[in-house]
Amino acid sequence: xxxxxxxxxxxxxxxxxxxxxxxxxxxxxxxxxxxxxxxxxxxxxxxxxxxxxxxxxxxxxxxxxxxxxxxxxxxxxxxxxxxxxxxxxxxxxxxxxxxxxxxxxxxxxx
Amino acid sequence: xxxxxxxxxxxxxxxxxxxxxxxxxxxxxxxxxxxxxxxxxxxxxxxxxxxxxxxxxxxxxxxxxxxxxxxxxxxxxxxxxxxxxxxxxxxxxxxxxxxxxxxxxxxxxxxxxxxxxxxxx
Numbered sequence: 001x002x003x004x005x006x007x008x009x010x011x012x013x014x015x016x017x018x019x020x021x022x023x024x025x026x027x028x029x030x031x032x033x034x035x036x037x038x039x040x041x042x043x044x045x046x047x048x049x050x051x052x053x054x055x056x057x058x059x060x061x062x063x064x065x066x067x068x069x070x071x072x073x074x075x076x077x078x079x080x081x082x083x084x085x086x087x088x089x090x091x092x093x094x095x096x097x098x099x100x101x102x103x104x105x106x107x108x109x110x
Numbered sequence: 111x112x113x114x115x116x117x118x119x120x121x122x123x124x125x126x127x128x129x130x131x132x133x134x135x136x137x138x139x140x141x142x143x144x145x146x147x148x149x150x151x152x153x154x155x156x157x158x159x160x161x162x163x164x165x166x167x168x169x170x171x172x173x174x175x176x177x178x179x180x181x182x183x184x185x186x187x188x189x190x191x192x193x194x195x196x197x198x199x200x201x202x203x204x205x206x207x208x209x210x211x212x213x214x215x216x217x218x219x220x221x222x223x224x225x226x227x228x229x230x231x
Contacts, residue, residue, distance in 0.1 A: 001171060001172045003154075034214075034216045034217065036216070036217035036218070038155070038218075040155075045205060045221040045222065045223055045224065046147075046155065046205075046218075046221055047221075048217060048218060048219045051210060051216070051217040051219070052216070052217070057219060087154075089154060089155050091155075091157065091217070091218075093214070093215055093216060096169065097160060097167050097168065097169030097215055098157075098169050098171070098215070099145070099157040099160060099169070099215050100157065101147075101154065101155045101156060101157055102154070103154050104154035104155065
């Protein structure tokens, strides 16, 4: 059960796009289409932003999108806004009733 | 409105036990898998354990396997986490989270506000 690998930080200016990667193995990210992304603001509970690789829950802005290629999943935030500044975590089903999270990425809106 | 309310956290000495509870409302509890996810102070999220709708599938992170036990009472709309042999590294905010699936561990669409567990002498 190794954690998924995310860059510790990412940044972009308002209106720009930023992509956060999440790298796992063929036993987790690459093996299942059960990759999710969560947004967490300081002092708040996480919020589901993307599920099953590229699906958006109702109420989540369409500026958020997800994708996957091989063992790496990605979250893209388009048209960056100040309120997008937060920590982002990916997670994946890893088989045998196990879930793994990434280490998290702090997104800064410059 | 979906609500998940955790309780049972507190200060406990290393080696002792603690039982966390999560009271669920606003959805049909026995239709969904449930999870415990923790976050150590200033650190990232760590999945701890999950349980399917009928307790037929249960999983644990390696870091807690053999020490923690997850359970649920569908009649009481409640999720539990029995934590034994606690260590300093178990210190964290423990979240209860609802899965979008009944039988599989896929993703977490609702979260509680967490209950803080501090393991220290």
